[in-house]
């Protein structure tokens with residue numbers, strides 16, 4: 001069978017599919033590679049963390065050092081022949097470190113090695129059915145020289161490694177077309193493989209039934225990875241999507257394209273590498289195009305478009321991108337507003353600075369985040385981010401003339417940069433709390449301060465989940481992000497509530513007399529979330545048709561309880577004081593009325609101890625109960641959403657089970673009533 005271009009490809013539903021169903025079986029990768037930074041910490045065959053004594057490639061390789069390792073002799077024997085025969089070994093040995101990340105080159109070498117000889121030409125831009133985009137990517141000469149150079153140099157390094165493997169000596173090869181095509185194919189089709197915590201470990205290229213799925217910024221499907229064997233229910237999933245040629249070309253799909261069975265997996269066994277499964281996150285009708293996201297759906301329109309153009313060389317025309325006005329979500333994600341006390345008397349011509357404003361705000365926020373990641377200085381990061389969120393940028397800082405009453409440009413609390421800042425603040429406050437506990441393990445005063453820091457961290461995680469949820473209500477494809485953020489919020493709140501530091505408060509004689517966990521604290525009489533989630537935990541099918549009812553029950557309940565405890569959670573934090581409600585955002589219209597000027601943060605003087613509530617009657621004990629209740633609600637709702645987008649047997653659900661474990665009696669009790 002020859003390998004010729006048939007058309008621009010896409011995948012369509014072959015039958016009606018409900019939301020939350022696997023629409024493909026698990027696909028093993030055609031090629032995969034760990035990112036360079038994980039080569040010595042993770043197994044190069046299955047991507048799992050390496051044991052203390054890893055196994056090295058076991059074929060008769062030249063001398064050590066080996067530049068990758070395996071978790072077991074089994075992984076080594078199945079992958080190390082390919083490591084050598086694909087010339088990955090030679091590339092790692094000869095590859096100058098100045099060249100940068102090599103995972104795409106290594107994945108391309110592995111891909112080339114698995115190609116049958118009949119498919120090793122690149123007519124019309126495809127290899128084994130997969131689009132290479134080589135012509136488009138190399139056509140950037142003149143305005144993206146660095147990118148083009150990277151492809152040309154990469155192909156040269158790959159070709160040299162292949163020559164070395166064949167023992168042709170070190171003379172430079174002079175034709176790199178196939179290597180360029182394979183590298184461009186990897187850049188066009190490879191997906192980032194993440195572990196359960198969302199960390200990107202490496203990349204993988206899958207067969208056309210996966211790779212022909214196009215992008216949308218409002219997709220109806222998502223995908224997930226299995227680093228170990230998928231559970232039987234996923235393994236048995238049918239392929240419920242079919243390939244289709246775009247633009248109405250009546251072409252039989254497999255004709256002219258190397259069929260998958262023709263791809264020689266070489267030494268790569270079916271069991272190697274992370275498997276991928278595609279799942280519906282919306283209802284998909286028979287014949288409807290199936291799409292996934294190639295980019296972060298929480299990025300604003302312009303940024304997504306730029307990312308898609310620079311990486312994949314296309315302009316997205318999805319519903320979100322092509323509507324004549326920005327969609328509500330895109331509007332909110334990029335809203336920067338002049339917010340000053342005299343905002344009605346805005347200086348004429350300030351529009352000129354709006355573009356500069358976004359760049360400056362972006363630089364300030366990104367610099368603070370990068371500095372934190374590099375230096376680990378969590379205290380300075382919290383200060384910088386909160387100063388920027390609270391004060392914004394002055395007109396003068398943007399290059400405007402100094403005026404008596406300068407307008408201030410602030411990020412909207414739901415702006416994508418604010419969301420990024422909240423994510424970092426959740427982590428930075430958590431790190432500060434744990435550092436304090438480690439440094440001053442015996443000093444109660446510092447324990448109370450650590451509790452304050454954990455409290456602020458939990459408040460930011462609740463705000464992050466509430467903000468994303470607000471956007472999710474208008475853009476259902478944000479379901480996976482919102483699930484993760486609710487789970488994160490639930491985890492933070494339950495960790496806060498379970499902190500041993502609360503017992504110090506009891507010792508101090510504060511009115512926190514009943515801090516034990518009792519069922520009455522968790523059972524919510526107003527919503528059935530608990531029963532539904534427990535049923536799911538006990539392996540019932542998740543009913544995605546319940547989504548609307550469950551979401552509104554959850555929303556009402558969690559908004560109510562949060563209103564009681566929010567003042568306590570944010571006590572002493574200047575920025576969060578301006579956030580009237582972290583879940584129900586109707587207050588945003590009146591945000592400018594709220595004054596935060598006279599409130600100074602006083603973390604460190606133990607806000608928990610000094611807090612008496614706005615009404616003066618809210619006890620620490622009540623706060624503790626509410627934190628627990630909100631935490632359980634968030635975790636269960638996040639778990640419910642995660643069941644829809646990852647399946648109820650996903651590791652995330654096991655993770656939630658483990659967090660709820662101390663409340664096992666609760667789960668069992670519901671299980672009994674359920675029977």
Ligand SMILES: C[S@@+](CC[C@H](N)C(=O)[O-])C[C@H]1O[C@@H](n2cnc3c(N)ncnc32)[C@H](O)[C@@H]1O
Pocket residue numbers: 007008009010129130131133188189211212213214215216312313314315316317
């Ligand atoms: C992984 S492939 C997807 C399958 C591809 N359409 C094909 O024919 O093989 C990625 C490439 O498909 C094209 N593509 C994906 N989504 C698109 C979209 N929404 N609009 C236009 N082109 C798209 C771009 O050329 C992109 O580089």
